[in-house]
Amino acid sequence: MDKIWWEETGGPRRFLESATEFLADGGSVVLCLPKNLPWRDTMREVLYKLLDDKFSTTRMTETVDAKKISKTPPKYVLENFCANKSGFKLYDKAHAEFLATRRNIALNDRCLWIRNASDAQVDEWFSFIADYHGFLADRRGGTFLLEAGANFKGTNTDGVKILAFDKEISDYDCFAFNIMLAAEGGKNKLMKQYLAELVTRLTERNVELAAACMNCRDEFLNNPHDVFKRILLEGNFTYAKTYEDIEQAIWVTQLKLIFPLIEDFRREVLLKKYYREISVALPCDSAWQEKIERPEQAELGILIHLVNMGKLWFQPPDWKELLYYRDLRNKLAHLEILPLEEVQRIFDKSEEV
Numbered sequence: 001m002d003k004i005w006w007e008e009t010g011g012p013r014r015f016l017e018s019a020t021e022f023l024a025d026g027g028s029v030v031l032c033l034p035k036n037l038p039w040r041d042t043m044r045e046v047l048y049k050l051l052d053d054k055f056s057t058t059r060m061t062e063t064v065d066a067k068k069i070s071k072t073p074p075k076y077v078l079e080n081f082c083a084n085k086s087g088f089k090l091y092d093k094a095h096a097e098f099l100a101t102r103r104n105i106a107l108n109d110r111c112l113w114i115r116n117a118s119d120a121q122v123d124e125w126f127s128f129i130a131d132y133h134g135f136l137a138d139r140r141g142g143t144f145l146l147e148a149g150a151n152f153k154g155t156n157t158d159g160v161k162i163l164a165f166d167k168e169i170s171d172y173d174c175f176a177f178n179i180m181l182a183a184e185g186g187k188n189k190l191m192k193q194y195l196a197e198l199v200t201r202l203t204e205r206n207v208e209l210a211a212a213c214m215n216c217r218d219e220f221l222n223n224p225h226d227v228f229k230r231i232l233l234e235g236n237f238t239y240a241k242t243y244e245d246i247e248q249a250i251w252v253t254q255l256k257l258i259f260p261l262i263e264d265f266r267r268e269v270l271l272k273k274y275y276r277e278i279s280v281a282l283p284c285d286s287a288w289q290e291k292i293e294r295p296e297q298a299e300l301g302i303l304i305h306l307v308n309m310g311k312l313w314f315q316p317p318d319w320k321e322l323l324y325y326r327d328l329r330n331k332l333a334h335l336e337i338l339p340l341e342e343v344q345r346i347f348d349k350s351e352e353v
Helices: 002-008 010-024 040-055 073-081 094-101 119-136 171-182 189-203 207-215 217-222 224-234 243-281 300-308 316-333 340-352
Strands: 028-033 060-065 110-115 143-149 160-164
Touching: 002 010, 002 040, 002 171, 002 207, 010 028, 010 040, 010 143, 010 160, 010 171, 028 119, 040 060, 040 110, 073 094, 073 110, 073 119, 094 119, 119 143, 119 160, 171 189, 171 207, 189 207, 189 217, 189 224, 189 243, 189 340, 207 217, 207 224, 217 224, 224 243, 243 300, 243 316, 243 340, 300 316
Parallel strands: 028 143, 028 160, 060 110, 110 143
Antiparallel strands: none
């Protein structure tokens, strides 16, 4: 699942590819990552491979653990990636300027990936990287990949691009990930969509939580309340959802998927089959005193009203279906949640049409 998120889902894949392209062009990148970043180790593995493939023999990626460094970024880089320090004189921003003008030093063939930096260290590294690129101009130099927190406040500068995970990844990416996972099951298409919609609504942007729900797909569909709470507990997810929140998510998901099927039945079966008969039975007034003059305006309740008045007749199977879909609509309109067996029946019926 972790590889599906980082390698196959559009937004996350583009997030890493965008960083790779900018680094390959000689720029540096700051990745703003939330604490609950999905599968951080997998992200690093996938990004490292992308960089390795892109750099080929021109540059080497080297990781730097900021927690193990006591020196400031300029001093650390100068001491470790610049063997020839001839002519260096200490003055404000001297390290960045000196490194930017040196030829044939190790830094120029490196992409330094700075990880595990504190907020203060991130600010120091960003300041140094921005100064370095300011002095670099059109010369070939080193590149930097800096991992920062989601609340990093820096802005793009010449040669330095900031990519924020929370801005680059959309709600649709989370749904797309869930629908790819749901597609692996044996349910019909609408039930797979129902599963993905419900999981997305319940887990919002917590992708690892969504994956855990997908691992229990059948059990989750049959008993979402208890299974969701169990997953939260077992996975130690700090995520609060009340019973009412879960009920609301189920109801909204059913409303979103089933209402269009009811409308499909009205249009694709009743209106197409009985358009002339409905036209003859009109006009009439709705319960809200709205004049209904065309078949397209006649919702299910109006059609039943016309039958009860003796102005319209449907063949028995169609009449039975009309009553069925009217009852479904009324239940959902009055906030009633349908049992899963009923949802499955509706989906199965829609695929028979």
